[in-house]
Amino acid sequence: MTREEIFEKVKEVLVDALAADDDEVTAEATLEGDLGAESIDYLDIRFKLEQEFDFKIADGELFPDDVGRNSEFVQDGKVTATGIAAMKEKLPHIDFTAFEANPEVGKVSELFTVDTLVSFVENKLAG
Template identity: 55%
Template sequence: MSLSREEIYEKVKDTLVDALGVDDDEVTEDARLMEDLGAESIDFLDIVFRLEKAFDIKIPREELFPGDNVLGDSDLIVDGKVTEAGLAQLTEQMPHVDFSEFAKDPDINKIGDLFKVSSILGYIEGKLN
């Protein structure tokens, strides 16, 4: 399946509108899923379900959003900060996410800010093409 970025964007937008109950004009590429669109942890799974259906793809857990394999590992998180090894693992696991800003202050509480609408677009684009 080959879709243009606009087509992907429209489907992602519909997905987020349905999953999060937001208005479609709130879904901009820069919108952060948690901070701006109010997503909570269960919503990430809902989003994954809907994206799988919308794009007819399989999304392995841990790939699109960070999972327990990093966030639950005490070697990768120390004193509420993601360690260098943790960052390396996240970067490898999630090439569609820009970790450069986060790396300056890898506070675990800020990890939600990394997940923007554009991260989903990047992930889907990579997956389809």
């Protein structure tokens, strides 16, 4: 499956899960800020990706599930170097370059774009 084909399927998933318009779902769109995803939507997206692409996604594999709860990972409202390292290891489909310059917890959601999901699926399908 080409990256474009994956993008089209991911787009369908997001239009369905987030009631987003077709033209809103661009590669750069952030799930939360641009497409209005809320916490339960991340689980919905995960379920729908599993169904669409016929693979299983483990807890924390697609989105980080323990950053905010682990005191080693967050201090003074910022994700620590340990936290970033842990996320990088768990989430190789995400580009942390811009985030590392100002790793505020509130900006973690900006890491998750449509393109991120496409990369995730691409990696999963490649095994």
